[in-house]
Structures are given as structure tokens and as C-alpha cells.
Amino acid sequence: MGPLTGLKIVEFAGIGPGPMCAMVLADLGATVLRIDRKQPVDLGNPRPLKYNLLLRNRESIALDLKQPAAIEVVLDLISKADGLIEGFRPGVMERLGLGPQVCLDRNPGLVYGRMTGWGQTGPLAKAAGHDLNYIALTGALHSIGRKDQPPTPPLNLLGDYAGGSLYLALGMLAAVIEARQSGKGQVVDAAIVDGTASLMTSVFGLFAGGLMSLDRGSNTSDSGAYFYDVYECEDGQWLSVAPIEARFHEEFLRRMNISAEEIGDQRDRANWDRARAVLARNFKTRPRAEWCKLLEGTDACVAPVLTMAQAPEHPHMRARGVFIEIDGVVQPAPAPRFSRTEPRTPTPPVAPDAKSALRGWFEPADIEGLQRSGVL
Numbered sequence: 136m137g138p139l140t141g142l143k144i145v146e147f148a149g150i151g152p153g154p155m156c157a158m159v160l161a162d163l164g165a166t167v168l169r170i171d172r173k174q175p176v177d178l179g180n181p182r183p184l185k186y187n188l189l190l191r192n193r194e195s196i197a198l199d200l201k202q203p204a205a206i207e208v209v210l211d212l213i214s215k216a217d218g219l220i221e222g223f224r225p226g227v228m229e230r231l232g233l234g235p236q237v238c239l240d241r242n243p244g245l246v247y248g249r250m251t252g253w254g255q256t257g258p259l260a261k262a263a264g265h266d267l268n269y270i271a272l273t274g275a276l277h278s279i280g281r282k283d284q285p286p287t288p289p290l291n292l293l294g295d296y297a298g299g300s301l302y303l304a305l306g307m308l309a310a311v312i313e314a315r316q317s318g319k320g321q322v323v324d325a326a327i328v329d330g331t332a333s334l335m336t337s338v339f340g341l342f343a344g345g346l347m348s349l350d351r352g353s354n355t356s357d358s359g360a361y362f363y364d365v366y367e368c369e370d371g372q373w374l375s376v377a378p379i380e381a382r383f384h385e386e387f388l389r390r391m392n393i394s395a396e397e398i399g400d401q402r403d404r405a406n407w408d409r410a411r412a413v414l415a416r417n418f419k420t421r422p423r424a425e426w427c428k429l430l431e432g433t434d435a436c437v438a439p440v441l442t443m444a445q446a447p448e449h450p451h452m453r454a455r456g457v458f459i460e461i462d463g464v465v466q467p468a469p470a471p472r473f474s475r476t477e478p479r480t481p482t483p484p485v486a487p488d489a490k491s492a493l494r495g496w497f498e499p500a501d502i503e504g505l506q507r508s509g510v511l
Contacts, residue, residue, distance in 0.1 A: 137164020137469075137478035142311065143496075145212050146193070146220040148172060151266070151291065152299030152327065153222030153250045154189040159304050161192040162469035163478055168496065169195035170209060171487050188466050190484035194492035196511060204510045206232050212496055214242045217314075218307050222250040225260050235322045245320040246310040250303050252294075254326030266294035269327040273298075275335050282352030282359065298330030355379065361411035362387075362401060365440055372423035373440035374430075376414065387435040391417060 142165040198205040253259040280287040303325035341347035353359040378387040399406030430437035447458035462483035489511040
């Protein structure tokens with residue numbers, strides 16, 4: 136069930152990008168065992184377990200990692216694993232006695248995945264930080280926002296999850312493939328600053344070529360262009376409009392019944408403010424549903440700006456099953472899609488349960504012994 140079936144990962148409980156990476160791997164079929172602390176991690180935004188969706192699709196055990204016996208349990212698990220995910224500050228795992236060298240000595244083929252904001256090295260490596268700080272240092276945050284407005288935080292999607300979680304998942308899978316050829320594991324240092332900078336590669340190319348201004352909100356893809364922006368309709372709902380290519384722009388104007396002369400040359404920036412005013416005035420004449428009936432699903436490149444409540448009900452999202460309901464909670468389905476090894480429907484987040492979680496890792500008698508000893 137899923138292309139990663141058979142892959143075994145040990146995850147050390149954390150917040151944000153580490154759990155997201157573990158969820159992605161588990162969604163695609165990997166067996167992921169989370170090592171929880173006996174004292175819950177401070178998530179900053181506590182919620183009932185069923186709504187902590189990044190913890191779906193895997194089981195966990197609770198250990199006091201200050202106990203030598205607990206460390207030995209973890210090392211036994213690591214000896215049976217393909218990979219490890221940890222998101223502590225540099226040096227924490229080493230102090231626990233679970234640093235890369237110790238773990239690789241126990242399992243030479245292990246892929247040791249490290250998730251941090253600043254990376255394992257550099258002047259900021261041991262400083263605290265969050266998504267907003269990391270994307271600020273890469274040039275990404277400065278680039279996002281409207282003209283004459285402050286930079287706009289893009290939730291924590293860009294740093295934590297795109298630049299962090301997905302790059303760690305990619306790096307670990309690449310290292311697993313190599314380890315199966317060489318028999319040797321290695322450390323994957325996935326820093327959010329590294330991944331976010333990588334995501335900015337195309338934008339840095341545009342800037343280097345003189346095609347991207349540092350003035351926020353003045354470029355094609357940052358709301359500077361009238362043909363790549365959002366517009367409010369008569370009913371207060373919003374539409375995204377993105378007919379960048381000339382032929383799509385022509386289709387858009389034709390369907391809007393706006394003449395090219397009224398807009399002017401699409402590529403002449405001197406026309407952009409006037410054209411934006413024309414579009415804003417037109418969109419205000421009808422409710423969004425009417426505009427969608429006219430424009431959505433055509434080459435005009437228009438789509439409604441939906442809320443999280445509305446998105447799962449859109450016909451396209453429903454037809455593809457982009458959202459699913461698990462334990463009464465509507466949430467995104469696993470992605471991407473596979474033609475043959477389709478992942479199973481995810482299971483909801485569950486509390487630590489040693490007997491269930493350790494099946495397939497330890498023998499039943501060993502689990503019972505660890506429970507009797509108080510380690511589990």
C-alpha cells in the first residue's frame with residue numbers, strides 16, 4: 136500500500152517541519168514510529184489530538200530519553216530502521232547519546248535526517264528561530280507582498296513545509312536509494328534556509344538577468360502585473376486572474392468583453408495601473424458565481440479564491456478526491472498520485488501505545504518485558 140511500503144523510519148517528536156516530513160513518508164507507505172516524550176512537546180497552539188493532522192498515519196511510544204534503558208530501546212529500533220528524523224537544535228541528539236556516529240555504528244546503512252532552520256553549521260546554527268526568520272534571511276520574504284506595503288508572511292508554507300519538510304523527505308529518499316547500492320548510510324542536513332533558497336533559484340535568475348526588480352509588488356508574479364492578481368467581485372468574493380501568455384490574455388479579454396485598446400500593450404508596464412483599474416471596475420459589476428460561470432475552466436486562467444471551508448466542496452477538488460474525511464476531520468489526501476502502488480487512506484492521529492506501535496519492531500515478549508521494567 137504505497138510506493139514506500141517496507142521503508143522503516145524512526146521519528147523523534149517535534150513540531151512543524153519534522154512531523155510534516157514524517158507524515159509525507161507515512162502517507163506514501165513508509166512505516167514510521169514516533170518517539171514521543173513522556174512530557175508532551177509544547178506545540179505553541181495546543182489542540183485535541185484528532186486535529187493535529189501532521190501526526191496522522193503512524194503510531195508512537197513515549198520514552199524518557201534521559202534514562203539509559205530508554206536510549207537502548209531507541210538504538211534497538213534504529214538498528215532495524217532505514218532512516219531517522221530528528222528536529223532538535225544541533226548538539227541535542229549528541230548529548231542524549233543518539234548522535235549520528237553512535238547510530239551509524241549501530242546501523243551502518245542508516246539515513247540520519249536532521250531538520251533545522253539554520254542548519255547544523257554556521258553562526259546562527261544554535262539560535263532559536265521560526266519559519267518567518269528563516270525565509271527572511273533567504274530573500275524570499277522581502278519579495279512577497281504588495282507595493283508600498285510590508286513583506287507578507289505566507290503562513291509557514293514556504294519555509295517550514297516547502298523549504299524544510301519536502302527537502303528533508305527528498306534528501307532522505309535520495310540517501311536511502313544510495314545506501315541500498317553502497318550499503319552505507321549518511322547524515323542528511325536539511326536546513327530550512329537551504330531549501331527555501333533553493334526554491335528561489337528561478338527568481339534569483341530573473342534578478343541576476345535584470346528581469347526582476349527588488350521593489351516589492353512591481354513584478355509580474357508578485358501582484359505588480361494586472362494580469363497576475365486578485366480582484367473583488369460585486370458580492371465581496373475574490374477571483375484569481377493569471378492570463379500571463381499572450382494567447383490566454385486575448386482569450387481573457389474576449390470573454391470579459393474588454394477591448395485590447397482599452398487595456399493597451401500587455402507588456403508595457405506604463406499600462407498596468409490603468410488596466411488594473413479597468414479590470415477592478417468590471418469585476419465589481421457581477422457576483423463571483425457569474426464570473427466563474429463565464430471564465431472558470433477556460434484558457435482565461437481564472438479561478439475563485441476559496442476559503443478552507445469552501446475548497447473541499449469545489450467540483451474539481453471533489454472529482455479528484457483532493458480532500459478526504461478521517462475521523463470526522465476534513466483534510467488533504469496524500470499526494471502525489473500513483474498508478475499502481477496507491478497509498479492507503481491515512482489513519483487518524485493516535486496517542487502513544489507501545490504494544491501496538493512496536494509490532495513489527497520487537498517480539499511480543501520483549502515488548503512485555505520493557506513494559507514491566509517501566510521503560511515503556
